[in-house]
Amino acid sequence: MFKYHYFETLDSTNDTAKSFPPFSVIHAGRQTKGRGRMGRSWFSLDGNLFMSIVVPQPAVPSDYSFLASLSVALTLAPLSPRIKWPNDVLINGKKISGILLETAPEQSDKLIIGIGINITACPDQTLYPTTCLKDCGVDTNAKVILDKVLQNFEDVLTSYQKSGFKEIRRKWLEFATGIGQTIHVRLPNKELTGIFNGLDEKGALLLTTPEKEYVLTAGDVFMI
Numbered sequence: 445m446f447k448y449h450y451f452e453t454l455d456s457t458n459d460t461a462k463s464f465p466p467f468s469v470i471h472a473g474r475q476t477k478g479r480g481r482m483g484r485s486w487f488s489l490d491g492n493l494f495m496s497i498v499v500p501q502p503a504v505p506s507d508y509s510f511l512a513s514l515s516v517a518l519t520l521a522p523l524s525p526r527i528k529w530p531n532d533v534l535i536n537g538k539k540i541s542g543i544l545l546e547t548a549p550e551q552s553d554k555l556i557i558g559i560g561i562n563i564t565a566c567p568d569q570t571l572y573p574t575t576c577l578k579d580c581g582v583d584t585n586a587k588v589i590l591d592k593v594l595q596n597f598e599d600v601l602t603s604y605q606k607s608g609f610k611e612i613r614r615k616w617l618e619f620a621t622g623i624g625q626t627i628h629v630r631l632p633n634k635e636l637t638g639i640f641n642g643l644d645e646k647g648a649l650l651l652t653t654p655e656k657e658y659v660l661t662a663g664d665v666f667m668i
């Protein structure tokens with residue numbers, strides 16, 4: 445379904461992906477200016493996986509955050525991964541994968557799904573503790589993992605097209621971490637602490653604080 449393109453070095457696979465048509469996959473052996481969520485950098489250590497999937501602009505782009513994180517979680521299933529809302533994948537409570545959805549402002553016809561997975565090296569000095577497959581005892585390489593992520597993404601996309609978001613949400617929740625627990629959410633303009641009460645039907649995070657019920661569509665979640 446997807447056409448694979450490999451580059452030895454790129455600034456950001458998400459940038460390069462913007463000049464490719466839907467159903468392309470961009471893979472970089474090295475990434476020099478990786479971007480993360482919320483305007484952060486993505487520390488792109490050599491040996492790790494940097495990939496971007498290009499899809500036609502969907503009606504509900506945020507659904508793809510769940511499709512992508514579910515695909516990564518399924519890929520890492522033997523390691524009992526958890527997904528931390530909205531799309532971080534964790535092993536043993538440490539972040540192993542991050543996902544960044546972007547649309548080029550002048551190209552609203554496609555959505556770019558950038559996926560980073562730590563394979564051989566764990567960045568430090570990050571917002572969250574990190575791990576990598578090597579530290580989990582898995583000896584593999586970026587291309588092997590890319591092929592598995594892509595196969596899972598194709599399967600998840602087919603399920604989404606057939607059965608809709610409800611089914612994706614259900615499978616995603618099987619991997620979710622923190623539901624029913626007290627969490628801390630950092631928003632651009634405030635910090636909230638409350639009970640993570642699951643997701644609404646669109647995938648927004650439901651947070652109950654002593655003051656009110658929040659329905660959050662973005663933010664950094666920290667387990668307490």
Ligand code: BTN
Pocket residue numbers: 455456457458459477478479480481482484486493494495496532541542543544558559560561
């Ligand atoms: C995050 O958790 O902050 C999201 C990280 C996304 C990183 C990937 S690596 C491949 C793609 N290219 C980028 O510049 N970013 C994404």
